[in-house]
Amino acid sequence: MREKLRHAQALLQSVVTSDWAGIEEHARQLHAATADPAWVVLQTPAYTRHTESFQRSTAELIEAAKAHDMESASLSYVSITLSCVQCHRQVARSRIAQKAPSAGALSSLTAR
Numbered sequence: 327m328r329e330k331l332r333h334a335q336a337l338l339q340s341v342v343t344s345d346w347a348g349i350e351e352h353a354r355q356l357h358a359a360t361a362d363p364a365w366v367v368l369q370t371p372a373y374t375r376h377t378e379s380f381q382r383s384t385a386e387l388i389e390a391a392k393a394h395d396m397e398s399a400s401l402s403y404v405s406i407t408l409s410c411v412q413c414h415r416q417v418a419r420s421r422i423a424q425k426a427p428s429a430g431a432l433s434s435l436t437a438r
């Protein structure tokens with residue numbers, strides 16, 4: 327999971343220096359990371375949606391790098407970053423939901 331951060335940081339460096347080969351390489355690595363079984367931490371529709379949007383943005387960035395299109399590359403970079411944050415927020419929310427006592431557990435406490 328830490329690898330993602332390394333590639334995302336390297337991406338910023340490549341984008342701001344117009345290093346097209348670097349952009350393509352790190353976008354490919356991020357795109358490939360979604361094929362790792364370790365990527366699938368949750369099996370929920372929301373997690374799948376975040377994964378698909380991450381795959382779309384990394385694929386767009388690869389295309390932008392090939393076309394040397396900086397407008398599109400910088401927009402894709404931003405949507406990848408948004409994707410990181412949005413997926414993490416969703417994962418944190420679902421973990422909090424799992425830890426919350428169920429309604430049944432609460433009513434058994436108040437019944438006493």
Ligand code: HEC
Nearest residue numbers: 327328330331334367373376377380406409410413414417
């Ligand atoms: C589709 C969901 C998803 C996306 C998109 C995503 N992540 Fe994550 N990330 C996770 C999950 C889930 C974990 C926690 C894994 C665990 O706890 O088992 C995680 C963990 C991490 C961690 C480790 C955090 C820690 O406290 O050790 C880092 C760093 C990280 N992600 C960086 C990124 C970066 C950078 C991006 C974007 C380039 C990104 N992630 C995109 C789901 C996602």
